[in-house]
Amino acid sequence: MPSPSSGALVLDPQAFELLRKLIQARFGLVYTPETAYLLERRLAQRVMAHGLSSFFDYYLLLTESQPAALRERELTEVFELLSTRETYFFRESYQLEVFREVLLPQLYKQRPRGSTLSVWSAGCASGEEPYSIAVEIIESGLFDSWQVRIIGTDLSRQALHTASHGVYGPSSFRQTDASRHSRHFRPLTGRWQVSDAVRRLCTFQTLNLVRDDFRAIGGPVDAIFCRNVIIYFDRSERGKLVSRLAEQLAPGGYLFLGHAESLLDITTPLEIAHLGRELVYRKPR
Numbered sequence: 293m294p295s296p297s298s299g300a301l302v303l304d305p306q307a308f309e310l311l312r313k314l315i316q317a318r319f320g321l322v323y324t325p326e327t328a329y330l331l332e333r334r335l336a337q338r339v340m341a342h343g344l345s346s347f348f349d350y351y352l353l354l355t356e357s358q359p360a361a362l363r364e365r366e367l368t369e370v371f372e373l374l375s376t377r378e379t380y381f382f383r384e385s386y387q388l389e390v391f392r393e394v395l396l397p398q399l400y401k402q403r404p405r406g407s408t409l410s411v412w413s414a415g416c417a418s419g420e421e422p423y424s425i426a427v428e429i430i431e432s433g434l435f436d437s438w439q440v441r442i443i444g445t446d447l448s449r450q451a452l453h454t455a456s457h458g459v460y461g462p463s464s465f466r467q468t469d470a471s472r473h474s475r476h477f478r479p480l481t482g483r484w485q486v487s488d489a490v491r492r493l494c495t496f497q498t499l500n501l502v503r504d505d506f507r508a509i510g511g512p513v514d515a516i517f518c519r520n521v522i523i524y525f526d527r528s529e530r531g532k533l534v535s536r537l538a539e540q541l542a543p544g545g546y547l548f549l550g551h552a553e554s555l556l557d558i559t560t561p562l563e564i565a566h567l568g569r570e571l572v573y574r575k576p577r
């Protein structure tokens with residue numbers, strides 16, 4: 293299990309077990325003996341930064357051997373090192389297309405003009421997903437006189453920092469066509485910033501999907517995008533999260549998961565629904 297990559301520091305099975313449980317309980321992220329080397333590799337720098345000589349001492353530092361505020365601060369460092377924040381604009385674009393072509397016209401017809409449209413991007417990483425949703429809403433041309441609210445949440449402070457500045461390099465645009473690029477982004481010192489019209493629709497907040505109270509989102513939403521997040525969780529945590537997400541959906545609201553993610557082995561309050569050519573999850577009315 294241990295790899296020689298972290299020099300003298302070896303993650304022995306006892307320390308691995310303690311850290312594994314702590315990380316799963318705090319963040320939902322799952323490590324197995326097969327992926328223990330990742331934990332060892334990523335956390336070795338924190339062990340050394342504190343001048344400690346073992347992962348066990350680091351576990352004690354995270355759980356008891358310093359004041360609670362310092363423990364919490366260190367845990368945020370741990371999350372930054374462990375979370376996978378890979379994302380880009382218009383990822384899994386076929387879902388965004390049915391969102392624009394099928395769901396948005398449905399909502400537009402069902403509600404009086406000038407209503408509120410709310411979408412939550414749960415696990416939004418550096419913001420490309422909520423901004424893509426905002427572009428789809430603007431390009432639908434239906435909601436100019438509505439109050440549109442897109443909430444992006446994540447636990448990574450680094451990711452949310454990028455999200456709130458809205459400035460991106462080329463890798464974020466690997467799936468953005470040229471006309472959208474020029475319509476919704478402006479050049480800024482070799483990078484591009486999201487236009488004010490798009491940014492205006494989005495707000496960002498820190499939220500731990502495993503532990504925090506979802507009422508912080510501020511009321512029921514019409515759709516939740518929680519894509520490429522639960523893939524890192526175990527079955528029981530996935531089930532709990534989806535039930536809690538469902539509580540935040542308005543009746544008839546939709547949950548979009550990533551393509552590789554399914555709820556087939558989980559009991560949830562949601563039903564499977566066809567939205568255009570996509571299978572998604574819907575809260576019964």
Ligand SMILES: C[S@@+](CC[C@H](N)C(=O)[O-])C[C@H]1O[C@@H](n2cnc3c(N)ncnc32)[C@H](O)[C@@H]1O
Nearest residue numbers: 319375377379415417447448500501502519520
């Ligand atoms: C791979 S990114 C997905 C980003 C975007 N949804 C997409 O599909 O492109 C996964 C995100 O989930 C976040 N995440 C993982 N566990 C979390 C937790 N317990 N609470 C909040 N966010 C979490 C990570 O910080 C990361 O930004």
